[in-house]
Amino acid sequence: MKTVFTNGCFDVLHRGHVELFKFCRRIGDQVIVGLNSDESIRRLKGDDRPINSIKDRKMILEELRCIDKVIVFDEDTPYELIQSINPDIIVKGGDYTPEEVVGNDLAEVVIFGTIHGYSSTEIIKATSDR
Known part of the structure; x- marks a missing residue:
């Protein structure tokens, strides 16, 4: 069984x-x-962040069929969490290179290309400018 790990704030999904x-x-x-x-x-x-609370962000993610488990971490990086999970693959978005991905020494890193036009930071900025 292959375990895949990804992480983020997912503040504005x-x-x-x-x-x-x-x-x-x-x-x-x-x-x-x-x-x-x-x-x-x-x-x-x-x-001024997050916009949505941890309770709300976690609940929304847990409702997505493609996610099996959501684990909240308080550290600035997920390194310790990655060590404890020991995933086969770490996936990050296209704004990273494999060398920049936290945990690249612990698992295979796969970069998922960024989908242009979608950014939580840009969405928040656009709505606050109104």
Whole structure:
């Protein structure tokens, strides 16, 4: 059984995220998503984030058929979580290179191409500019 891991904030879920999760399902048997805690997001992105609470973000992800398990982590990177899960494959979006992916020494890294026009940061920025 191949375990696939991906992670992120998934603060404003959009089509690009769903396509990423579907890709993970296509290449593996079990899909585990590491989800940044609210505190972790604040440290990484600032005090005005997240938009959606951890409770809401986790519930939405758990409802997606292509995801088997969602694990919240509070660290700034998912390295310790990846070590504990020991996945076969780590998948990240096209804004990363394999060398930049946290845990690239622990599992095979696969980069999923970015779907242009879909970015949580850009969606948040566009709605706040209105």
